[in-house]
Amino acid sequence: MANVTDFDRRWIFLAMGVLVVGLYTTGAKSPAPQLEYVQAYYDVIEALPDDSIVMLSADFDPASAAELLPMYQATIHHLLRKNIRVVNVATWPAAPPYTRNEFNQITPQYGKLYGTDWVELGFLPGDDVAMAQMGASLHSAFSTDSRENKPLAELPLMGELGDSLQGIDLLITLSAGYPGILEWLAQVGGRYNMTILTGTTAVQTSDLYAFYPSQLAGFIGGATGATRYLELVSEQTEAMVHARDVNQNRIMIQEWAHMLILALIVVGNVLYFAGRGK
Amino acid sequence: MKREIPILLTVLCGLAITWSFFSQSDVSKAVNAELLAWAVVFFSVAFLLGIGNLIRISLKQISSGHRDRPYKIVLLVVLLGYLGIGIAEIHGWLAPLATGTDPTGQVIMSENVRRDWIYYRIFQPLQATMFSLLAFYIASAAFRAFRARSFEAVLLLMAGAIVMLGQVPLGDTLTFDMASRWQDFLMKYINAAGQRAIIMGAAFGTLATGLRIVLGLERSYLSE
Amino acid sequence: MTFLAQQALAERPFFDILAVPPDVDVVGAWLIALFTLCVFSFLYKDNPFYKFAEHVFVGAGTAFFTLQYYEEGVLEPVIDHIHRASGLIDSGGLLMLGGHGIDPTLGIVFRCIAAALALMLLVRLFKADSWAPRWPLAIMVGVYAALKMTGETQAKLVLPVKGMLTPITNPDAAAWSSDWARVEDTGVFFTIAALVVIVGTICALSHFIFTYKRTPLLGGVSRVGVVVLMITFGSMFGFTVLGRIALLIERVDSLGTLSGNGYQMMGTGTGTLSVMTSPPVLTAVLITLVLVLRKITGKDAGDTAST
Numbered sequence: 158m159a160n161v162t163d164f165d166r167r168w169i170f171l172a173m174g175v176l177v178v179g180l181y182t183t184g185a186k187s188p189a190p191q192l193e194y195v196q197a198y199y200d201v202i203e204a205l206p207d208d209s210i211v212m213l214s215a216d217f218d219p220a221s222a223a224e225l226l227p228m229y230q231a232t233i234h235h236l237l238r239k240n241i242r243v244v245n246v247a248t249w250p251a252a253p254p255y256t257r258n259e260f261n262q263i264t265p266q267y268g269k270l271y272g273t274d275w276v277e278l279g280f281l282p283g284d285d286v287a288m289a290q291m292g293a294s295l296h297s298a299f300s301t302d303s304r305e306n307k308p309l310a311e312l313p314l315m316g317e318l319g320d321s322l323q324g325i326d327l328l329i330t331l332s333a334g335y336p337g338i339l340e341w342l343a344q345v346g347g348r349y350n351m352t353i354l355t356g357t358t359a360v361q362t363s364d365l366y367a368f369y370p371s372q373l374a375g376f377i378g379g380a381t382g383a384t385r386y387l388e389l390v391s392e393q394t395e396a397m398v399h400a401r402d403v404n405q406n407r408i409m410i411q412e413w414a415h416m417l418i419l420a421l422i423v424v425g426n427v428l429y430f431a432g433r434g435k
Numbered sequence: 436m437k438r439e440i441p442i443l444l445t446v447l448c449g450l451a452i453t454w455s456f457f458s459q460s461d462v463s464k465a466v467n468a469e470l471l472a473w474a475v476v477f478f479s480v481a482f483l484l485g486i487g488n489l490i491r492i493s494l495k496q497i498s499s500g501h502r503d504r505p506y507k508i509v510l511l512v513v514l515l516g517y518l519g520i521g522i523a524e525i526h527g528w529l530a531p532l533a534t535g536t537d538p539t540g541q542v543i544m545s546e547n548v549r550r551d552w553i554y555y556r557i558f559q560p561l562q563a564t565m566f567s568l569l570a571f572y573i574a575s576a577a578f579r580a581f582r583a584r585s586f587e588a589v590l591l592l593m594a595g596a597i598v599m600l601g602q603v604p605l606g607d608t609l610t611f612d613m614a615s616r617w618q619d620f621l622m623k624y625i626n627a628a629g630q631r632a633i634i635m636g637a638a639f640g641t642l643a644t645g646l647r648i649v650l651g652l653e654r655s656y657l658s659e
Numbered sequence: 660m661t662f663l664a665q666q667a668l669a670e671r672p673f674f675d676i677l678a679v680p681p682d683v684d685v686v687g688a689w690l691i692a693l694f695t696l697c698v699f700s701f702l703y704k705d706n707p708f709y710k711f712a713e714h715v716f717v718g719a720g721t722a723f724f725t726l727q728y729y730e731e732g733v734l735e736p737v738i739d740h741i742h743r744a745s746g747l748i749d750s751g752g753l754l755m756l757g758g759h760g761i762d763p764t765l766g767i768v769f770r771c772i773a774a775a776l777a778l779m780l781l782v783r784l785f786k787a788d789s790w791a792p793r794w795p796l797a798i799m800v801g802v803y804a805a806l807k808m809t810g811e812t813q814a815k816l817v818l819p820v821k822g823m824l825t826p827i828t829n830p831d832a833a834a835w836s837s838d839w840a841r842v843e844d845t846g847v848f849f850t851i852a853a854l855v856v857i858v859g860t861i862c863a864l865s866h867f868i869f870t871y872k873r874t875p876l877l878g879g880v881s882r883v884g885v886v887v888l889m890i891t892f893g894s895m896f897g898f899t900v901l902g903r904i905a906l907l908i909e910r911v912d913s914l915g916t917l918s919g920n921g922y923q924m925m926g927t928g929t930g931t932l933s934v935m936t937s938p939p940v941l942t943a944v945l946i947t948l949v950l951v952l953r954k955i956t957g958k959d960a961g962d963t964a965s966t
Contacts, residue, residue, distance in 0.1 A: 166575040170702045173574045173907075181911050187604050190615055219559040220566035223909030224902060250727035251558075254551045258679045261534065261543070268538045282482075282732040283475040285806050290471045293455075294757045297468040300735070300743060304545075308743075320758045343810035347818050348456075359902030363895045366622050367630035371822030372814065379898060380905035381602045407908045412605035414570075414904045419596055421578040429582055437790040441797035448801035456809040461759035468757030472736050473773040474802040477795045479732020480777040486725045487784045489717075506714040513718030521726035525734070534677055550726065552676050555683065556690040558723055561716040563910060564698040570907035571702055573900055587889045594893025595900070602901055621894055624852050628859025629891025631819050632884070635860075636867045638815035645808025648800060656800045657793055 169421065176417055177410055186405035187412060189384035194365075197375030198354050199235075199389045201327065207240040209326040210318055214341070218251035221333035221358050227383045227400055228356035229331045230259055231390045234397055237267040242314055243275040244325070246299075248287050248336050253280050253303070266396060271304060272312040279303025284336040288344040296320050322349050331356045339364070342372055356383070384408050442651045449649030490514070513557075521550050597621055670921035681916060688922045692938035695910060700946050704962050706953070708946055737774050741767050823860065827853035859887040914939040 205211070213232065217225040236243055245260060247253050260277060269275055278299045281287040290298035295318070296309050309315040318324040328351050332338040338355040346353050352374050357365060359379025369376060377386050384404040391397040448470055455467035493507045501507065523529045524546050531544040545551075583589045600606030601618025647653035675684040683691065697712035744754050744763040753760030776798065782791040829849040836845050865877060866884035873881070918937040919929070926933030934940060953959040 164579070166579065167703065169575045169578055170571040173571050174702075177570075177904075177907055177911050181908070181915060190602070190604060190607070193619075219562040220906070222559075222563065223567075223906045250724050250731075251562075253727070254547070254554045254559075257545070257547065257551065262679075265535075265538060270539065271537055280727055280731050281475070282479050282728055283471070284478075285810070286471050286474045286478065286802065289806050289810070290468070290475070293464060293471065294468050294755075296755055297472065297757055300739065304543075320755070339815075340810075343814040344806065347813040348810065359898040359905065360895075362898050363622065363626055363891070364630055364634070366627040367634055367819060368822075372818055379602075379901050380908075381901065403912065407905065407912070408603060410908050411901065411904055412603040414908075415599040415603055415900065416605065418574060418577045418900055418904075419599060421574060422581050422592065422596075425578040425581065426583050437793070441793040444794060444797040445801035445804075448798050449805040452802055452805035453809055456805075461757075464757035465759040465761060466757075468759075469769055470798075470802055472740075472770075473776070474799050475732055476736050476773050476777050477780060477799045479728040480780050480795075481799075482728045482732070483725060484780065484783060486721055487781075489721055491784075503710070503714075506710050509711060510714040510718040513715050514722045517719055517722035518725060521722065522729075525726065525730050532676065548676055550723070551679065552687075553719065554723060555680055556687040557694065557715060558719045559680075560691045560694045560913070561698060561712060562720065563906065563913075564695045565716065567903075567906040567910045568698065568701065569903040573903050577900075587885060590886060590889040591893040591896065594890040595897040598894045598897025599900055602897070620852075621890060624855045625859055625887055625890045626894045628856045629863050629887045631823070631856075631860045632863030632867070632887070633891070634815045635819060636864060638811050641807050641811045642816070645804045648804035649808065656796065 173414070173417065176413060180410040180413055181406070184406060185409050186402060187409040188405060189381050189388060189408055192378075192382055192385050194369055194376050194378070195382045195385045195389070197370070198356075198377050199375070199386060201352070201354055201374045202232075202235050202239065202241070205239060205241055205326060208242060210242045210244065210314070210324060211236055211327045211329060212244045212246060212322070212325045214328070214330040214332075215245070215247040215252035215256045216249050216330055216337045217255075217333035217358075218249055222255065224358050224380050224383060225331045225333060225356060226255060226259075227380075227387060227404055228377050229255065230263070230400060231383075231387050231394075231397055232329060232331070232356070233259055233263050234394045235390050237263065237269055237274075238394055242273075244314065244318065245275060245277045246291065247280040248284065248340075249333070250280055250282065257304075263396075272307075273314055276302055276312055276314050277304045278309075285340050285344055288336065288340055292322055292345045292349055294320050295322065322351065325351065327352050327354065329354045329356075332361065333358050334361065337361070338373075338376075342368060346372055356386075380404065380407055380411065438654070438657060441657055442654065445648060446651040449645075453649060486514075517550075517553055520553070524549055594621060685922060688917045689938045689942070692914065692917055692942045695914060696939065696942045696946055699910075700950065703950065704959070706950060706959065706962050708949070733777075737770055737777075740770050744770070823857055825853070827857070858883075863887045863891075 202211075213236070215229060217229075233243070245256055247256055256277065256279075260275065264271070264275060271277075278295075279302070281290065281298055283290065287298070295315070297320075299309060301308055302312060302315075322328075322345065328341065328345065330338050330341050330353070332341075332355055338353075338357060338361070341353060341355075345351055353372070354375050355365065355373060356377035357379070359381075362376070362378030362382070365373060365376045365378065377383055384401070384407070387397055387401040387404050391401040451463075451466050451470055455463040490511065493511050496507050497504050497511075520529070527546070529546075529549065531546040532548045533542045534545045534548065535543050537543055581592060583592055597614060597617050598621070600610060600614035601616075606614040644653065648656075671682075671685050671688070672678065673685045678684045678687060694712050694715070697708040700706055701709040744766040747754055747763040748767075752763070754763040754766040756766065776795040779791040780795050782789045827850050829846050832844060832846040832849055834846045836842055842848055862880050862884035864884070866881045866888065868877065868881075871877065917939050918934050920927055922937050923933040924936035924941070926936065950959070953962075
């Protein structure tokens, strides 16, 4: 080939497609590596006393749900198993269908009552402004909940929580980009001295090391972190076993896809330098 | 006055929000809450500008016989259909539907059912698949573009390789359990240092630009 | 319809407005398979299937986001807020704003001003260079600039610096260990790691100093900073690969689920016949046939190749 860039890239697309589909059909699994920050995420939730109040923010969309939805589901199971009360918000407009669906499916498994054990406040537009609004005054940000359209004061959990975030024991955000964990840290974390956990896409994970552990108590990064968290949660929660198995299959496919990428980098460079030498 | 009033508004609102950051007074909190609510309304209405523009451009292309005319018709049909159903649900012109019962046996009524049906069958698979194409492009870029042409590029590629190997069990198997440890060291110390520098550098920039805007020295947003 | 197909379809409702993932209805399964494979067909070349899917995506996405912003960003903070304030006027209560009670009439006036200013934004649709949109835009810019300035300075400047001001020695740890597995718990490693973070951060920051002459000292420090930054970008690249591949695996999993029980036209389980008559496979066959026919008849001349 005259030039590496002349190579029809559709062959590479085909190789990637065949690899992923082929490995998927085998159903083989790989466990996730032990990850310190995922263990920290798990331990912080485990250490919360019963009846603590956690704000769970869904800051993702379908493009990032592949990595974040398993974390979101596992987090809800983890919180409800521990009898922790959840205030559910979203700063991404595409998140509410996921939050509605997941809470509708999971809360009945634990016999949790809406209004007392969990509340859905819904999507708040404005990105940084939305987070600042929530920090300043929950009742000004959300005058009603999004599920029953009731004033917040009529919901027992919100009545107990009050107007500010001071009553929140932990903020958890599943964050795909902007607005997300960095904006939560800026608008709420330092200002109200909150304990924050986050699950993010792999792309954002390397940013989080700068904030852990001083501003972030723990985090889950990408599909690998999600699988590790699912392994931890499924030890106590039967309902998460299938999700764990699915994600371990994804780790196995991921392994070989990484090998393919590395092989392509090596081969591409060898051919390039060999061609230059001539 | 066409320039001065907007600059004055920016300065006043910026100073009010900054004041509320440092003040605990009830008045500052009330002003802060109201201004934040205003910003949410403006942000949302600005978004609605986008849909007006899209409809106008699509109608223009349909009427001018553009070669993508059939697709623009599809776009408008989907857009207006989804919008119509959604607005009807929001305003209660379509009755809420029962989606199940809660633990006390009370029926759960939802006004989002039809919108969610369309979301899960049209928007969600489309957006997820659009982004999944990136996996193929990154493979292609790995072969055609990632060149170790300089010392810095070699560093970058090696760090990337260590992370890719360290994140999966097979990587540890191939490197006698070293990949995850090297990756750990890279991420926790060197990457953390670099990320801190980038974040702090960007924060300096944000502080400087923010101050210029709040003090009325920055006027580029007036698009003069 | 064969008995087996009837049995297969009987497990899934043909159309169910209440069905949510992972258990969608049959119509939903076909739509998901169609749109997923239409987008994947772009990998071969740009084609009418992809264009169709792209335009449906733009239409559906725009409508969905519009509905969200309309409901939560216009109806709720303006219309519903004014209704609530009106109710409070009748009952004699105070309107709570940021935890502070104000006269509801004032609350209505303020929100009406916001609504009027928001309408000024829409003038841009009719007159591009009008002065009217500048007022609400100016308020938005002022609010966002102040929020960014205060919040980010604290979270991304003050607190990270504070986080770095930690001891670089750990007197509680053993100085050294010959056990390679435990070397990270030693005092020497702790000190080295702490110094790497501090020196690395300072060197990387020095790379961004453009307002001072590059003396040999600054140049050398900046060079170390470049090394740190390249390793940082490399690790970001590594994680990006991880993230992108995860997205693809999820789509394959989604199609795999739709090839399963209840969605096939014939047969049940994972037999060849049942998989071949499932929505993803039949859709893929249809798309492939049409693209091949277009190529044979020369009708794909206008499509852009994906090379």
